[in-house]
Amino acid sequence: xxxxxxxxxxxxxxxxxxxxxxxxxxxxxxxxxxxxxxxxxxxxxxxxxxxxxxxxxxxxxxxxxxxxxxxxxxxxxxxxxxxxxxxxxxxxxxxxxxxxxxxxxxxxxxxxxxxxxxxxxxxxxxxxxxxxxxxxxxxxxxxxxxxxxxxxxxxxxxxxxxxxxxxxxxxxxxxxxxxxxxxxxxxxxxxxxxxxxxxxxxxxxxxxxxxxxxxxxxxxxxxxxxxxxxxxxxxxxxxxxxxxxxxxxxxxxxxxxxxxxxxxxxxxxxxxxxxxxxxxxxxxxxxxxxxxxxxxxxxxxxxxxxxxxxxxxxxxxxxxxxxxxxxxxxxx
Amino acid sequence: xxxxxxxxxxxxxxxxxxxxxxxxxxxxxxxxxxxxxxxxxxxxxxxxxxxxxxxxxxxxxxxxxxxxxxxxxxxxxxxxxxxxxxxxxxxxxxxxxxxxxxxxxxxxxxxxxxxxxxxxxxxxxxxxxxxxxxxxxxxxxxxxxxxxxxxxxxxxxxxxxxxxxxxxxxxxxxxxxxxxxxxxxxxxxxxxxxxxxxxxxxxxxxxxxxxxxxxxxxxxxxxxxxxxxxxxxxxxxxxxxxxxxxxxxxxxxxxxxxxxxxxxxxxxxxxxxxxxxxxxxxxxxxxxxxxxxxxxxxxxxxxxxxxxxxxxxxxxxxxxxxxxxxxxxxxxx
Numbered sequence: 001x002x003x004x005x006x007x008x009x010x011x012x013x014x015x016x017x018x019x020x021x022x023x024x025x026x027x028x029x030x031x032x033x034x035x036x037x038x039x040x041x042x043x044x045x046x047x048x049x050x051x052x053x054x055x056x057x058x059x060x061x062x063x064x065x066x067x068x069x070x071x072x073x074x075x076x077x078x079x080x081x082x083x084x085x086x087x088x089x090x091x092x093x094x095x096x097x098x099x100x101x102x103x104x105x106x107x108x109x110x111x112x113x114x115x116x117x118x119x120x121x122x123x124x125x126x127x128x129x130x131x132x133x134x135x136x137x138x139x140x141x142x143x144x145x146x147x148x149x150x151x152x153x154x155x156x157x158x159x160x161x162x163x164x165x166x167x168x169x170x171x172x173x174x175x176x177x178x179x180x181x182x183x184x185x186x187x188x189x190x191x192x193x194x195x196x197x198x199x200x201x202x203x204x205x206x207x208x209x210x211x212x213x214x215x216x217x218x219x220x221x222x223x224x225x226x227x228x229x230x231x232x233x234x235x236x237x238x239x240x241x242x243x244x245x246x247x248x249x250x251x252x253x254x255x256x257x258x259x260x261x262x263x264x265x266x267x268x269x270x271x272x273x274x275x276x277x278x279x280x281x282x283x284x285x286x287x288x289x290x291x292x293x294x295x296x297x298x299x300x301x302x303x304x305x306x307x308x309x310x311x312x313x314x315x316x317x318x319x320x321x322x323x324x325x326x327x328x329x330x331x332x
Numbered sequence: 333x334x335x336x337x338x339x340x341x342x343x344x345x346x347x348x349x350x351x352x353x354x355x356x357x358x359x360x361x362x363x364x365x366x367x368x369x370x371x372x373x374x375x376x377x378x379x380x381x382x383x384x385x386x387x388x389x390x391x392x393x394x395x396x397x398x399x400x401x402x403x404x405x406x407x408x409x410x411x412x413x414x415x416x417x418x419x420x421x422x423x424x425x426x427x428x429x430x431x432x433x434x435x436x437x438x439x440x441x442x443x444x445x446x447x448x449x450x451x452x453x454x455x456x457x458x459x460x461x462x463x464x465x466x467x468x469x470x471x472x473x474x475x476x477x478x479x480x481x482x483x484x485x486x487x488x489x490x491x492x493x494x495x496x497x498x499x500x501x502x503x504x505x506x507x508x509x510x511x512x513x514x515x516x517x518x519x520x521x522x523x524x525x526x527x528x529x530x531x532x533x534x535x536x537x538x539x540x541x542x543x544x545x546x547x548x549x550x551x552x553x554x555x556x557x558x559x560x561x562x563x564x565x566x567x568x569x570x571x572x573x574x575x576x577x578x579x580x581x582x583x584x585x586x587x588x589x590x591x592x593x594x595x596x597x598x599x600x601x602x603x604x605x606x607x608x609x610x611x612x613x614x615x616x617x618x619x620x621x622x623x624x625x626x627x628x629x630x631x632x633x634x635x636x637x638x639x640x641x642x643x644x645x646x647x648x649x650x651x652x653x654x655x656x657x658x659x660x661x662x663x664x665x
Contacts, residue, residue, distance in 0.1 A: 079460075081586075125642070131649040132599045134403070134460070138586045139645050143638025150635040256583075259405075259464055272458045304475040304578060311468030314461065315451065322455040 025269040028317075029284040033291060040295040047298065054175035058245070060290030061179045062238045063257060064283070067264040068190045069234035071282045073227045074265050075194075077207040077274030078133040080122060080228065083235045083261055085144030087254035090114040090239035092148040095157030095249040104161045111243070112236040118144055119232015123225035133228075141258065148251035158248035168244030179241055191279045203227070207274025263314050264289055289313075349596040349648075353611040360618050368625050378503050384617030385510035386572070389565050390584070391591040391609045392517045393558030398592055400534040400551045401601030402452060402459035407562040408584040409470035410444045414566030416474045419483040419492075419576035426489035433492060433567055441563010442556055444470060449555030453548040459555075467585070475578045485574035496571045506568055513561065518606040530554060535602025591616055594644040616640070 040047045047053075066083050073080055094111040102110075118140070125136040170178045194200035205213040206220045214220045243249050268285035270277030289310065296306045364371050371377075390407055397404040417440060418433045444466070451462045485493065496506040503511075521527035532540040533550035540547055570576040595612025597604030619640055623633050 125646060129646045129649055131645050135589070135593050135599050135645050135649075136642070138589055139638060139642035141586065141638075142590075142634060143642050146633075146635030146638040150629075150632045153629070153631040259467065263464060263468075266461055266464075272461050302475065302480070304472050304480075306472075307468040308472030308476070311465040311472070314468070315457075315465035318457050318461055318465075319451060319455050322457055326455060 025321075026278070026281050026284055029268070029281065029288055033284065033288050036288065036291045036295060040291060040298065043295065044298045047295075050175045054171075054177060054180070056290050056294045057177065057180050057183075060286055060293065061177075061183045062241045062245075063261050063264060064183055064286035064290075065186060065238045065241070066231065066234045066257075067261050067268070067282055067286060068186055068279065069227075069231040070261055071190070071265050071268065071270050071277055071279060072194065072203055073224075073231050074262075074270050074272060075207045075274055075277045076203045076224055076227055077210060078126060078224055078227065079262065079272075080119075080137045080231045081134060081258045081262075082118070082122060082137040082141035082144055083231065083238075084254045084257040085141040085148070086115050086118045086232055086235035087239040087242060087257065088148040088251050089118060089144040090236045091243045091249040091253055092152050092157070092251060094240065094243055095160075096151070098160045098164070099157060102161070104163050107161055107164060108167070108240050111240045112233060115232045115234070115236020115239060116229055117232070119229040119235070120225075122232065123228030126228065127221040127225045145251060152249075152251050156248050156250055160244075160247070164244055165247060166244070168241045168246075179245075182241075187279065187283050194279050204275055204277075207276075209275075260289075260310070263310060267314055267317055350605065350607045350611060353595065353608060353615065357611060357615055357618060360615070360622065364622050364625070368622075371622065371625060374502065378507065380617055380621045381510075381614070382504045382507050383621060384613055385504075385506045386565055386569055387588065387591055387617060388510045388610055388613040389513055389561055389568070390588045391595070391613045392513060392606065393561035394585075394588045394592050395595075395597050395604050395606070395609050396517070396530060396554040397459070397551075397558050398534075398589075398597045398599060399530050399601060399604055400547070400554045401537070402551050402554065403463065403589065403599070404445075404448060404555060404558050405460065405463040405585050406444070406448060406466040406470055407558060407588060408581040409467045409474075410441055410559055410562040411566040411569055411584070412474045412578070412580040412582070413444065413470040413477070414441045414563040415570035415580055416478050416483070416566075416576045416578075418567045419488065419570045420477065422489055422492045423483055423487045426492075430491050430495060434564075437563045437567040438560050439563070441566060442560035445555045445557070445559010445562065446552070448559065449552035452555060453552035456548070459551070471578070471582075474580070478576070478578065480578060483570075483576040488571070488574065493571055493574055496568055506572060509564075509568065514606055514610055521606065526550075526553065531602055533601075587616065590641045590645075593648060594641070596648060612644075615644075 090111040093114040094107050097110040098107045122137055122140055125131050126133045172178050172181050202218050202223060206218060206223055210220055264285050265282055266272060268282030292309060293306055361372060394404055414437050418437045422433055448462050448466055451457050452459045498505045529545045530550050533545055533547040537547045569581060591613040592609055594615055595608035623636060
C-alpha cells in the first residue's frame with residue numbers, strides 16, 4: 001500500500017515538472033502560430049479562404065512526416081542528416097519501377113522499401129559500425145544522392161501509373177487533402193507511441209542515459225537501429241508524396257530538406273542532446289513553419305530570404321529560454 | 333571474424349593514422365600512375381593541391397571547433413556571405429586595392445564566427461543547433477546583400493583576381509596560403525597554451541574546468557578562429573572561381589567535416605592533428621581529380637565520394653576505439 005502510494009507520488013513528481021515545461025513550450029508555439037495567423041490574415045484578404053489554408057499544408061506536410069520519425073530518433077540521442085538523399089533515391093527508384101509499367105501498389109511499395117533499406121544502412125553503420133550518427137549520415141547523404149545521380153544522371157522520369165498523382169494531389173473531402181489526413185493519422189500514432197507506450201519510455205530513457213538504459217535491460221542498439229529504419233521509411237513515404245505531387249523526379253529533389261526537418265524537430269522542443277521532447281510540439285512547429293513560409297510567400301518574399309526567418313526563428317526560440325535560464329531573475 | 337576485421341581495421345599494422353593516411357594517398361597515386369603518368373607530373377600535382385587548398389583551409393578551422401566538442405555547419409555559408417560582401421566592395425570601389433578586401437574578409441568572417449561562439453559560450457546552446465540556424469541566416473544574407481545578382485569576373489579588379497593566381501616556386505598563392513595556415517595552426521595547437529587548452533577542453537571538459545580552463549571560452553575561441561579562416565576563404569573562393577553568387581559553396585560544410593573525420597579528428601572532441609586533416613583533405617582532393625581521368629562519368633562521382641566517405645568513416649570508427657585518449661602526450665609539458 002505504502003509502496004503503491006510512494007510510486008504514484010514519485011511518478012507524479014517526475015511527471016509533473018516536464019509536463020509543465022512542455023505546456024509552456026507548446027503554449028509558446030501556439031502563441032507564435034496565432035500571431036503569424038493574424039499577420040497573414042491581415043496581409044492578404046485571401047488567406048482565410050479554406051482552400052488557401054489547405055495550400056498552407058502542401059509541402060510542409062511532406063517534411064513533417066519525416067520530422068515525426070526524426071523526433072523519435074533525436075530523442076533517442078541520434079540524428080539522421082541523410083533524409084534528403086533518401087527521398088531522392090526513393091524517388092528515382094519509384095520512377096524506374098513506374099517506367100517499367102508496374103501497377104500503382106508496387107510503385108508506392110518500391111519507394112517506401114527503398115527508404116526502409118536506406119534507413120537500415122544508416123542503422124547498421126551507427127549500431128554495428130559504431131560510427132557517430134552525424135558523421136555516418138553525412139557520408140550516406142552523399143552516397144544515397146550520389147547513387148540517384150549515378151542512375152539517372154541529368155535525366156527526368158515522369159511516367160507514372162494512373163492514380164499515382166492522387167496520393168500527393170488528391171482531396172478526401174472538400175479542401176482536406178489526402179496528405180493532410182495521412183499526416184494527422186501518423187501524428188496520432190506517434191503521439192500514442194511516444195507518450196503512452198513502453199516503447200516511448202524506452203526511447204526517452206535511451207536518449208537521457210544510454211548506458212543506464214542498457215544496464216536496465218533496454219536493447220539500446222536494436223532500438224536505435226529500428227529508429228533509423230523508421231526515419232528511412234518515413235523519408236520513403238515523404239518521397240512518395242513529393243514525387244506524386246511533382247509528377248516527375250530528378251536526383252536533385254528535396255535538396256537541403258534535412259536541415260529544415262531537423263529545424264522543425266528542434267523548434268518543436270526536442271532537445272538535440274536527446275531525452276526530452278513531445279510530438280504535439282513537433283506538430284505545432286510544423287504548422288508554424290508552414291504558416292510562416294506560406295505567409296512570406298503571400299508577400300512575395302523569395303524562398304532564400306525565408307531561410308533567414310527560419311534560421312532566426314530557430315535560434316531565438318532556443319536562445320530565449322536559455323538566456324532566461326542563465327540570466328533570469330528566478331535563477332537559484 | 334569480427335575481431336579479425338576490427339584488428340586489421342584498427343590500424344595495428346599502420347603505426348599511426350597519419351602514416352596510414354599518407355600511405356593511402358600514395359597508394360592512390362601509384363594506382364593512377366600506370367594509366368595516367370601525366371597525373372604525377374609536378375605541374376598536375378600542384379594543380380590538384382591548388383584545387384584542394386580551400387578544403388584544407390576550411391578543414392583546419394573546422395578541426396578547431398571539433399576539438400572542443402562542437403561542430404560548425406555554418407562555415408560554407410559564412411564563406412559565401414563574406415565572399416559576396418568583399419566582391420561587392422571590390423566591384424563598387426575597385427580603387428581601394430587588395431588590403432581592405434583581405435582585412436574585411438578576415439574581420440567579417442571572425443565576426444560571423446563570433447556570433448556562433450557567443451551563443452555557444454554564453455547561452456550554452458548546442459553548437460549544431462546554433463550553426464544550423466546561422467547557416468540559414470548567412471545563406472539568406474548573401475541574397476539580401478546581392479539582391480540575387482551575380483558578381484562576375486568582368487566586375488572584379490585585376491588585383492582582386494590576380495593574388496590567388498600568382499605563382500611562387502611553381503605553387504599558387506592559394507596553395508601557399510593553405511601551407512602557411514596549416515603550419516600556423518600546427519604551431520598554435522602544439523606550442524601555445526591556448527592551443528593545448530583547446531585539446532584539454534574537448535578531451536575532458538570536467539577535468540579541464542578543474543584545471544582552470546574555461547571550456548566555454550575555448551569553444552568561443554575555436555568558433556572565432558574557424559570563422560576568420562572561413563571569411564578569408566570567402567575572398568579566396570570568389571577570387572579563384574571568379575564569380576560570387578548566392579549558392580557559392582552550398583553544402584560544402586559537409587565535405588569539410590568529412591575531410592576532418594577521414595583525417596582522424598574525433599567528432600566527440602579532443603582528438604585530431606593538422607597532419608591528419610591535411611592528408612584527409614588531400615585524399616578527397618586526389619579522388620575528385622582522378623575520377624574524371626579514369627573515365628568515371630561526372631554523375632557517378634558523387635556516389636563514389638559517398639562510398640569513399642562512408643568507408644573511411646567506418647574504418648576510422650574502428651581505429652579510434654583502440655586508441656582513445658591518444659592525444660594526451662606522455663611526457664609532461
